Amino acid sequence: MPVMNIGPVPQSHDGFYARNNPYQVNGPKGFTEFKLMEENEDLYARFDFPGVTKESLRILVEPLKKAVFVFGDAPKEFRHDSSHRKYGTVTGLVCDCCEISNIQCFVGDGVVRLILSKKKINLHVPFSFGGATMPNVPFLARIINGYNPEVAGGHPLGMFIHIKMLCCDLLFWTGPAFTGPVTLPHPSVLEGSTSAYESKHLPNGGLFLRIDMPGVPNDRFMMTVESDGGITVIGRAPPAMHDSSGREYRGKVAVVPLAYDNRRIKVIAKHGVIRLIIPPF
Template sequence: MPVMNIGPVPQSHDGFYARNNPYQVNGPKGFTEFKLMEENEDLYARFDFPGVTKESLRILVEPLKKAVFVFGDAPKEFRHDSSHRKYGTVTGLVCDCCEISNIQCFVGDGVVRLILSKKKINLHVPFSFGGATMPNVPFLARIINGYNPEVAGGHPLAHLRGHNGHNAEAEGFYAVNNPFLVSGPKGFTEFKMLENEDMFIRIDFPGVPQDAIKVRIDPTKKAVSITADAPKEHKHDSAPRNYGSATGLVCKCCEISGLVSHMSDGVLRLHLSKTRASTQSPSCISFLGGPDREDRCSTGPHTFPHGTDPHDPELTGPLLEPHPCVNIGSDMAYEWKILPNGGLYVRVDMPGVPKDRFTVSVVNGRVMVTGDAPAVSLDSGGRFYSGEVAMLESQVSIPGRKIKTIAKNGVIRLIIPPL
């Protein structure tokens, strides 16, 4: 006789005690709880991240120290789980006179608890920053004031891979791999199966020169390993970057017979060919494709894995993702530093953009950078980048030539002088 499941039943005629969990019968309601601590004006925040592991938790402080981003992963613990879960949220300050000075974090039993402390800062700073990663002010205002968990409905913070019910196109970044990308193929990588069953691969390695990439075929001729180095081009770069990746066959009956690589403007493009092997290998190697690095194996007897979708809705959303191939150095597309003279240094990754296709303009005090990356080889399309990277203290328009720019290898660096 089969075992039947029983769905959640409301605890009263008024419905569920807590809309965030049908099994909760008492205590504070809501997926989150925020409390302004009266004794020191610190902010206490509780986030329910059920299933999340302590090791996976990441806490990032926004460069202006106004906001804190919290990420966590709940693995697929059992084979019958429908999916793993990925969480992300943000909280922080709304005033201009303070910055986050300390973070205490406590993780246990699927709950993340933070205590954020703040301190006064000097208001006479020459620049403010916006656009790319700061959450909007109304959201922060609602958080920083706290709310009553006894009446709040809460809001979900989980994004299920392949099971996300909300429309990602409705809000968030066009591409989670780069906050400045506004059109064209998304994702750090693109894989395309060709009609002859060869494989075309695009991998973004911003900052890597042509002579700093190494592509090797594994001795088994089943896999290709890639290592790349992006040097510290300017003294204000936080660090050089090192990348690493791998791709290859999933079948046992073939081996890689040909490889053509081309590196330009911070993008590596590979064309892999195959042939039947004289002897079958006892194992196969899949390539790391897609957001979950899942095997994308074809049903054919001897093929490369299937390609990826560069317009996958999963590649749009409110949370930016770090570059998965970075081993050393910054894994985000934006970096800035206030200089001793009051100027500003900014690094922006726009892989695929040739050095003569960047533009910099300053209108009403806002510094705008655009980049046009044409389609090369078998790319599914060109890419266009655009975004504000800094805002001057006064709303003035100045010639872009007054800003020193260094554009090379799919990265543009700006040195903005003080007014």
């Protein structure tokens, strides 16, 4: 008897609690989080890159020290994964009076956290990007993130906002309201699946599931089989560093027959991603 998958279901009449992840049930919403550090004027940034490790992360600073590019590779960990994933995003300054002076980077459980420091400079030349005049900002944003709203049906994520930071601004992504009936593709995925959920029926009647739960340590994932045969996955991401709070994920993802031996289910949890391999009955 084949195992039946259950796709993501909104948690309320308002839709999904967090459109960035259909299984998130509390905590800060969105693929990113930013905070200005009042004590030293540094910028704290959190980026969800599920599947990415410290070894696969690359950080580049453009020549004028105005922008920081963050790239990460999430390999195809299991043969049933549809593909590998590559991530890329950018943040930085949009002023002439300062430059990025220091970058601290922390990677764990599929989350990249940066602390950017700045310092004053005495430049009286127009701001340029990589030696050329800086192009239109929304256009630059789409190119950097590998995303073009005109190609992808007018997706609203290709927008920037500025946070005033004394003498300068910090540049970063913002998006639409993160509660609603439809989940959003990950805007920083350059290659591979942009979805937090993937299912695949196996030739033997089994089921493979991949569910992103960025921020959840390997020992904070849980899988339970309910009395009705429903399989529920739970992940708890504790707050780290300057996160506003922790996050929790929960959802019913499959149904097995009532007499099913749940010890046969293989659970693989690593780098903020949980994978289930559920053999047939």
